[in-house]
Amino acid sequence: MNDFEQLYASVGDDLSQVPWAGLTSHPRLVEWLDAHAPARAGRPALVIACGLGDDAEELARRGYAVTAFDYAPTAISWCHKRFTSSTVGYQxxxxxxxxxxxxxxxxxxxxxxxxxxxxLEQRPNAIGAIASTVAEGGELYVYCLHRDDAVPVENRPWPVSRADLAAFGENGLRELSLDELVGLSGKPVLQGVYTR
Ligand SMILES: C[S@@+](CC[C@H](N)C(=O)[O-])C[C@H]1O[C@@H](n2cnc3c(N)ncnc32)[C@H](O)[C@@H]1O
Incomplete structure (x- = not known):
């Protein structure tokens, strides 16, 4: 059992104990969708490691045909339980x-x-896998904790540097924007948008 599955399984019905789960769609994603994302009714969208499903539901509400996945079976089971009439293909x-x-x-x-x-040692493969799912002309929205390139990573979560994200370029994507913001917890974050 992986660490994440262990955590999801350990909280029972008290989802407020899942540290990263806001139980609502991510406010920065919502802002970005409102400001930038073209309306693409019925077009395919993918949510990477969707956790408890709120962001996938946000895209579905906006008319995308959404697939969303996570490797923690308990998280996916919660998505089914929480959103019983969902159109999202959770897996x-x-x-x-x-x-x-x-x-x-x-x-x-x-x-x-x-x-x-x-x-860190698996990060290039993870970025390659994420990049591989983006269609020609499609867009990838990325949001992560930020560290400066020279700062070593210590404890999980291991924040992400601009140098880490440069691997999207090595996997056929082009950066449209990469902004340094203050995250919901007050920590520095990167918000990036890429296209193929
Ligand atoms: C910090 S949580 C973020 C979840 C969600 N994206 C959110 O913002 O609420 C990281 C998620 O990545 C999932 N995960 C980690 N490694 C994974 C992998 N190799 N394949 C699929 N999911 C993975 C975990 O199960 C967990 O749900």
Whole structure:
């Protein structure tokens, strides 16, 4: 059992104990969608490591045909229980073994706080896997804790540097924007948008 599954399983019905779960769609994603994302009714969207499902539901409300995955079965089971009439296709899947048919399939891909959960040595592969899902002309939204390039990472979550995110460029994506913001917890974050 992976660490995340252990945590989701350990909280029982008290989802407020899941440290990263706001139990609502992420406010920065909502702002970005309101300001930038083109209305693409019925177009395919993917939520990477969707946790308890709130961001996937946000995209579904906006008319996208949403697929969302996480490798923690308890998280996916909560998505089904919380959103009983959802149109989202929730599934248990590992970022490091994504289905072949997801390659360059999605017009919008949303990644929030997963890269920082993945150890540095696996990060290039994680970024490659995320990048591989973005369709030609599609967009990837990335939100993560930020560290300066020269700062060593110590404890999980391991914040993400601009140098880490440069790997999107090595995987066929082009940076449209990369902004330093203050996160909801007051910590520095990076918000990036990429296209293929
Ligand atoms: C910090 S949580 C963020 C969850 C969600 N994106 C959010 O913002 O609430 C990180 C998530 O990544 C998932 N995860 C970590 N490694 C994964 C992997 N290799 N494949 C799929 N999911 C993974 C965990 O189960 C967890 O739900």
């Amino acid at each position: 248990v899947a590992d970022l490091f073994a994504l289905p072949d048919e997801w390659k360059q399939r999605f017009d919008l891909v949303v990644e929030i706080n997963t890269i920082q959960s993945i150890a």
